[in-house]
Amino acid sequence: MPKKTLILPGLIDVHVHLREPGGEHKEDFFTGSQSALAGGITTVMAMPNTYPPLVTFDQWSIAQQTADRKSLCDVFLYAGASSEHINELARLQTAVPALKLYMDQTYGPLRVQGLAQLMAVARAWHPDKIIAVHAEGESVAVAIALSAALNRRVHLCHISRKEEIELIAAAKANGLPITCEVTPHHLFLTEADAQRLGSLGDMRPLLAEQRDVDALWEHINTTIDCIASDHAPHTLEEKQSDNPPPGVPGLESSLPLMLTAAAQGRLTYERLIELMYHNPRRIFSLSKQSETWVEVDPLARYTFPDHPLYTKCGWSPFEGMDMQGHIRRVVFKGKEFVRDGIIRHS
Ligand code: DOR
Ligand code: ZN
Numbered sequence: 154m155p156k157k158t159l160i161l162p163g164l165i166d167v168h169v170h171l172r173e174p175g176g177e178h179k180e181d182f183f184t185g186s187q188s189a190l191a192g193g194i195t196t197v198m199a200m201p202n203t204y205p206p207l208v209t210f211d212q213w214s215i216a217q218q219t220a221d222r223k224s225l226c227d228v229f230l231y232a233g234a235s236s237e238h239i240n241e242l243a244r245l246q247t248a249v250p251a252l253k254l255y256m257d258q259t260y261g262p263l264r265v266q267g268l269a270q271l272m273a274v275a276r277a278w279h280p281d282k283i284i285a286v287h288a289e290g291e292s293v294a295v296a297i298a299l300s301a302a303l304n305r306r307v308h309l310c311h312i313s314r315k316e317e318i319e320l321i322a323a324a325k326a327n328g329l330p331i332t333c334e335v336t337p338h339h340l341f342l343t344e345a346d347a348q349r350l351g352s353l354g355d356m357r358p359l360l361a362e363q364r365d366v367d368a369l370w371e372h373i374n375t376t377i378d379c380i381a382s383d384h385a386p387h388t389l390e391e392k393q394s395d396n397p398p399p400g401v402p403g404l405e406s407s408l409p410l411m412l413t414a415a416a417q418g419r420l421t422y423e424r425l426i427e428l429m430y431h432n433p434r435r436i437f438s439l440s441k442q443s444e445t446w447v448e449v450d451p452l453a454r455y456t457f458p459d460h461p462l463y464t465k466c467g468w469s470p471f472e473g474m475d476m477q478g479h480i481r482r483v484v485f486k487g488k489e490f491v492r493d494g495i496i497r498h499s
């Protein structure tokens with residue numbers, strides 16, 4: 154039986170989209186960081202598929218300065234890989250925590266295609282610095298091959314299929330410098346939910362079959378390094394339009410879902426902390442935040458959400474779900490920011 158109060162470190166989400174610059178009607182650094190804190194997350198790493206995308210040093214540094222000014226929690230921005238801007242990578246890698254490489258089609262303007270271009274990017278980025286990759290299906294094998302052949306670090310984003318996680322397990326067993334993350338939506342939803350949710354259940358990678366979800370859970374204590382939300386807010390109007398963009402918000406549901414899984418005995422609370430704090434911190438070399446913690450009541454049951462959502466998009470694919478594990482307080486760098494779902498500081 155867990156204790157009535159559980160103290161977690163301020164959690165880290167290494168994969169979010171905060172939409173600034175260019176998509177501020179969906180989310181911005183202020184609302185995105187409110188959403189993070191309300192969800193018990195005190196550090197986020199935000200993706201560069203913005204408008205403009207963060208593919209040059211100047212674009213990246215302007216956006217990072219805006220993030221520093223407007224965010225309530227710590228926000229670190231990825232740079233984006235682009236075949237037209239390979240010559241920017243040398244300068245970017247001195248300042249940027251990690252590079253994001255899109256190998257497959259998804260939302261936003263970034264994609265690198267073809268072996269020559271992929272090799273040019275993989276060679277230009279320091280081998281000990283992370284390249285986080287959006288790779289699906291066979292692209293996962295290509296990303297692993299680049300890691301093996303060039304002896305470089307690769308982090309595989311939002312792994313969702315049985316064969317993908319099994320391939321990663323095999324590659325890790327051979328000692329390759331690869332890591333991976335899984336989203337709560339791929340752990341909790343299947344294509345049956347995609348049918349029920351319509352465009353609100355559409356994201357990349359798509360929701361998968363039960364056999365895939367089962368395989369991910371089988372690897373929760375071994376192959377999977379991090380839980381990351383892939384918080385990808387789009388407005389309800391956009392999602393309900395004729396051409397809905399893929400993506401679902403996740404910053405406020407990630408910890409509640411993983412606490413629910415822990416309450417059900419699907420993983421231990423210690424493992425949850427490894428997946429949402431220790432491993433992300435180690436993999437992305439993030440520094441410790443002093444006087445920062447999250448107080449949770451692991452026994453409290455409720456119907457999600459238990460507070461009005463702070464993400465600007467204002468919806469969640471998990472609305473109405475029964476959850477167990479309530480976020481009671483979030484203290485960030487000595488200040489109480491959240492109490493019972495409500496942000497106290499702004
Ligand atoms: O569903 C997704 N949405 N997958 C991605 O890879 C990108 C994201 C977005 O930016 O909306
Ligand atoms: Zn992606």
Ligand code: ZN
Pocket residue numbers: 168169170200383385
């Ligand atoms: Zn993403």
